Amino acid sequence: MTTDPLVIFTPSGKRGHFPVGTPVLTAARQLGVDLDSVCGGRGICSKCQITPSYGEFSKHGVTVAPDALSDWNSVEGRYDSIRGLKQGRRLGCQAQILRDVVIDVPAESQVHKQVVRKRAEVREITMNPSTRLYYVEVEEPDMHDPSGDLERLVTALRRDWALPALEADLGVLRNLQKALRKGDWKVTVAVHLGDAVFSPRIVAIWPGFYEGTIYGLAVDLGSTTIAAHLCDLRSGEVVASSGIMNPQIRFGEDLMSRVSYGMMNPTGSDEMTRAVREGMNALFVQIASEAQIDRDLIMDAVFVCNPVMHHLFLGIDAYELGQAPFALATSDALSLRALELDLNLHPAARVYILPCIAGHVGADAAAVALSEAPDKSEDLVLIVDVGTNAEILLGNREKVLACSSPTGPAFEGAQISSGQRAAPGAIEHVEIDPVSKLPRFKVIGSDIWSDEDGFADTIAQTGVTGICGSGIIEVIAEMRMAGIVDGPGLIGSADQTGSPNCFADGRTNSYLLYDGTAAGGPLITVTNTDVRQIQMAKAALYSGARLLMDKFGVDKVDRVVLAGAFGAHISPKHAMVLGMIPDAPLDKVTSAGNAAGTGARIALLNTDARREIETIVRQIHKIETAIEPRFQEHFVNASAIPNAVEPFPILNSIVTIPQINHNQGGDRGPRRRGRR
Numbered sequence: 001m002t003t004d005p006l007v008i009f010t011p012s013g014k015r016g017h018f019p020v021g022t023p024v025l026t027a028a029r030q031l032g033v034d035l036d037s038v039c040g041g042r043g044i045c046s047k048c049q050i051t052p053s054y055g056e057f058s059k060h061g062v063t064v065a066p067d068a069l070s071d072w073n074s075v076e077g078r079y080d081s082i083r084g085l086k087q088g089r090r091l092g093c094q095a096q097i098l099r100d101v102v103i104d105v106p107a108e109s110q111v112h113k114q115v116v117r118k119r120a121e122v123r124e125i126t127m128n129p130s131t132r133l134y135y136v137e138v139e140e141p142d143m144h145d146p147s148g149d150l151e152r153l154v155t156a157l158r159r160d161w162a163l164p165a166l167e168a169d170l171g172v173l174r175n176l177q178k179a180l181r182k183g184d185w186k187v188t189v190a191v192h193l194g195d196a197v198f199s200p201r202i203v204a205i206w207p208g209f210y211e212g213t214i215y216g217l218a219v220d221l222g223s224t225t226i227a228a229h230l231c232d233l234r235s236g237e238v239v240a241s242s243g244i245m246n247p248q249i250r251f252g253e254d255l256m257s258r259v260s261y262g263m264m265n266p267t268g269s270d271e272m273t274r275a276v277r278e279g280m281n282a283l284f285v286q287i288a289s290e291a292q293i294d295r296d297l298i299m300d301a302v303f304v305c306n307p308v309m310h311h312l313f314l315g316i317d318a319y320e321l322g323q324a325p326f327a328l329a330t331s332d333a334l335s336l337r338a339l340e341l342d343l344n345l346h347p348a349a350r351v352y353i354l355p356c357i358a359g360h361v362g363a364d365a366a367a368v369a370l371s372e373a374p375d376k377s378e379d380l381v382l383i384v385d386v387g388t389n390a391e392i393l394l395g396n397r398e399k400v401l402a403c404s405s406p407t408g409p410a411f412e413g414a415q416i417s418s419g420q421r422a423a424p425g426a427i428e429h430v431e432i433d434p435v436s437k438l439p440r441f442k443v444i445g446s447d448i449w450s451d452e453d454g455f456a457d458t459i460a461q462t463g464v465t466g467i468c469g470s471g472i473i474e475v476i477a478e479m480r481m482a483g484i485v486d487g488p489g490l491i492g493s494a495d496q497t498g499s500p501n502c503f504a505d506g507r508t509n510s511y512l513l514y515d516g517t518a519a520g521g522p523l524i525t526v527t528n529t530d531v532r533q534i535q536m537a538k539a540a541l542y543s544g545a546r547l548l549m550d551k552f553g554v555d556k557v558d559r560v561v562l563a564g565a566f567g568a569h570i571s572p573k574h575a576m577v578l579g580m581i582p583d584a585p586l587d588k589v590t591s592a593g594n595a596a597g598t599g600a601r602i603a604l605l606n607t608d609a610r611r612e613i614e615t616i617v618r619q620i621h622k623i624e625t626a627i628e629p630r631f632q633e634h635f636v637n638a639s640a641i642p643n644a645v646e647p648f649p650i651l652n653s654i655v656t657i658p659q660i661n662h663n664q665g666g667d668r669g670p671r672r673r674g675r676r
Contacts (some may be wrong), residue, residue: 004591005068006100008060009033010053011224011249013415015060024050024069025092032522034110034420036467041093043075051104053250055265059257060102065427068101070094104250110423113651128606129216129233130350131192131299134161135209135364138185143197148175157189167201169348175205183207190214190299192350194599195607197335203299203348215239215291215298217284217345218600221305221313222246223388224412224421226279226419226527227594227603230287233300236605244423247279248272248302248312253415254408255308255389262312267319276313281344298345300339302604303353304596304651306362306389306404310353313341324626326359334613354603358622360404365391367599368563369620370613372592379558381384382545383583385596386411386567390541393620394548394557400616401551403623405544410537411469418466418513418524423460427471427513427524428569432478437499439475439513444468450514450668463521464514470569475513475526476534477574480641483658484511487640493661534668535639538580542643543634544625545582551623559588563595576651578641 004017005026014031025048028035036047046170056063079085092109124355136156141149150168153176173191179187188210194200204214218229225470227243251272252258262269288295303313307328311318314334320327338349354363354370365385374381374395383393390405412421420426424445431449432439440451443465446458469476479485484497490510495503501512508528517523560581562570572589576579581589592598602609608610625631637644642651651657 005097007031007097008057008062008102009035010102011245011253012420013253013419014671017355020098021070021092023634024048024090024097024103027097028083028092028105033105034562035092035105035507036109037093043079043091043094043247046079046085046091047109048398049085049089049106049109050092050095050672051088051106051250051509052090052095053054053102053104055261055271057252057257058260058264059252059254062100062102064101065078065099068097068099070096070098073496085629090410100199102250104211104247106247107245115515125602125605126234126608127236128608129300129604130195130352130607131190131203131214131216131233132556133188133190133210133214133234134163135186135188136160138180138187140185148443148563149648153180153187153189155193157202163191164194164200169198169201169203169552170345171246172202172205179205179207181207186568190380192299192348193607195335195352195610197574198350201653203350204346207661212297214300215293216300216302216604217287217298218597218604219280219301219303219602220367220594220597221276221280221303221309221366222596223306223309224249226276226283227597228283228287228297229597230291230293231601231604235248238601242286242287242290244282244283244286245278246309249274251275253323253388254406255306256322256406257453258312258320259308259518262317263319263322269319271313272312273315273408274518275311277342280313282341284344293438295344296346299349300604301343301345301349301351303351304363304367305353306364306391307356307359308362310356310362321359326624326626327360328356331356331358331617333610347504352603352610354600354610355617357402357620358624360389360624361402361622364596365393365404366613366617367596367603368398368592369393369402369599369616370609371599372561372563375496375616375619380552381561381580382548382557383561383592383595384567385563385571386580387564388412390544392541392544394545394552395620399552400620401548401623402620403544403548403625405540407537407540410533415533416467416472416530417527418522419437419472420466420468422468422470422569423465425459426468427464427466427475429571430467430471430478430513431477432475432482432484435480436481437484437497438501439478441471441475441513463523464516466522467513467514467526471532472526472573473578473580474536474571474574475511476531477571477577479511479526480577481655481657483660485641486532486658486660486662487644488663489528489535489639489641491526491528491531495562496662534578535641539635539638540578541552542582542638543631546634546638546646546650547628547631549582550630551621558608559580559590560584561590561592563592567591568593575654575656576648577642579638579640579648581648583646585650586654599633606663609628 190204334353429442514524
């Protein structure tokens with residue numbers, strides 16, 4: 001019997017089998033994949049552009065052959081000749097499925113654009129940037145003093161600004177004489193003040209007094225998203241913030257999938273490096289356009305990222321990070337030229353990459369430590385940077401411990417039946433009435449609850465499209481408090497729970513959150529598989545935190561800080577009901593927003609902070625969860641909601657969590673059944 005080809009769409013993770021010859025756009029529509037099309041599949045609008053990925057994908061269990069899709073056709077050729085298609089792109093309405101294939105839907109092809117929620121947090125930062133502007137008046141050349149223009153410029157800078165002997169980039173030398181004469185021997189120069197790698201040097205020059213400014217970028221390169229803050233290097237002001245999806249998602253949603261892709265495909269590592277750099281440059285175009293500035297004015301950049309992203313961004317094979325002892329090529333901070341990384345900024349722009357803490361705790365965790373300063377805390381603080389790979393810090397003035405936990409992409413809405421990334425129309429907040437057991441919700445883009453007047457009007461443009469990470473956390477926690485889900489994570493039947501929204505779904509039950517089918521919308525449910533995915537993710541997160549508490553010799557923490565763009569949108573109560581974080585007073589659970597991005601901004605605007613974090617990371621003690629026997633014990637206990645053994649007394653004084661088990665007794669729900 002011949003099996004139809006398997007099609008897997010990223011970043012949604014939706015998949016299905018389709019007959020040979022099915023257009024990609026048709027498959028996307030049938031699976032509910034968010035792929036745009038305005039012209040009805042005629043190959044005119046180009047909204048349905050997709051990127052097929054080739055090679056071996058061990059996570060998905062497929063190998064994608066070069067002939068997985070039909071050949072380039074005349075419609076695509078005509079469009080490419082007129083408007084141009086990016087390399088590797090196809091039109092989803094024209095490309096037909098011939099074999100198993102993995103297909104990425106880029107952000108610009110999605111109807112409901114991703115909301116990359118990594119805004120700049122308000123923070124006072126001491127200004128001491130690495131690149132500064134200086135105005136100077138230069139002695140004119142003299143037949144009796146035959147020194148060069150550069151030498152006289154350097155002399156003037158030393159005289160007026162006490163700057164050391166400076167070198168100049170070739171680009172400066174090319175413009176130097178014209179600028180001096182046009183400015184009547186008065187010029188403004190941008191000077192990089194030097195670091196452990198680069199000597200102080202002039203990197204740009206303007207004739208006369210330059211009234212503008214120069215800029216720097218603080219970039220948080222995450223597994224799922226890339227976010228950047230464009231900062232004025234004179235004032236420190238954040239003039240624009242923007243973000244995109246990490247294009248590497250098409251090679252695997254989690255880090256180990258990407259490491260595996262690099263191992264299984266000879267050119268895999270290079271492909272991922274190229275993809276992330278292209279994505280980075282696209283982000284820089286976007287943010288410069290938003291701020292209405294020339295990218296040539298961006299002269300400094302600071303990057304933070306986890307170890308796998310660190311290596312792939314630098315063009316280093318991440319193979320060693322996929323196996324014990326998880327050795328980094330280097331853990332030290334790096335100072336580089338932007339050109340070395342193929343970044344389209346000012347030709348002389350410098351790049352600083354924060355140091356990594358260890359093989360699975362990267363520069364992003366170092367940035368969080370710089371931002372939140374657990375080493376200066378009087379009380380014991382647990383800092384959790386929630387993401388596809390969670391970094392966890394626990395410490396005070398006495399010491400700081402760190403570890404990472406592979407939570408996977410479930411918190412981002414991936415691997416969830418109705419899940420999606422944060423975008424307008426996605427359910428982000430949920431409440432379930434404890435009596436009727438019926439839900440109400442809010443979606444991104446509307447401040448009105450679904451059962452309130454005016455809700456339909458506020459979502460007229462977006463509709464209700466799915467459920468994002470914060471929404472799935474809240475709905476499962478609400479289901480647990482309402483007795484719809486039991487401690488082991490089983491959804492009960494309608495009879496067991498008293499909820500008319502519970503219904504039999506195969507061998508288990510599911511919970512109806514929203515039925516939009518009458519209006520052509522989606523049916524949004526929470527399945528028992530969804531609950532399991534969240535259980536595994538939150539158990540990994542809690543186990544890492546609990547392991548650090550063991551190493552610290554404590555059973556409780558004084559306060560919890562949720563960091564990361566996702567962490568900023570998590571309800572502390574629901575996170576604790578779920579058992580994501582240890583028991584603590586709710587007023588002691590706070591959000592630091594995008595702490596990694598804040599740490600990057602601090603390092604961008606204050607070079608003293610760079611030296612500070614380089615010292616701090618050497619003092620942080622790394623715990624490797626993979627070799628700790630108790631991690632697995634904690635993981636098993638934390639798989640229950642909220643926990644099989646931890647008492648959570650503070651939480652239980654605030655909310656009532658039913659002590660029920662839907663898998664016990666009589667006809668109280670779906671039983672384990674043998675093969676029929």
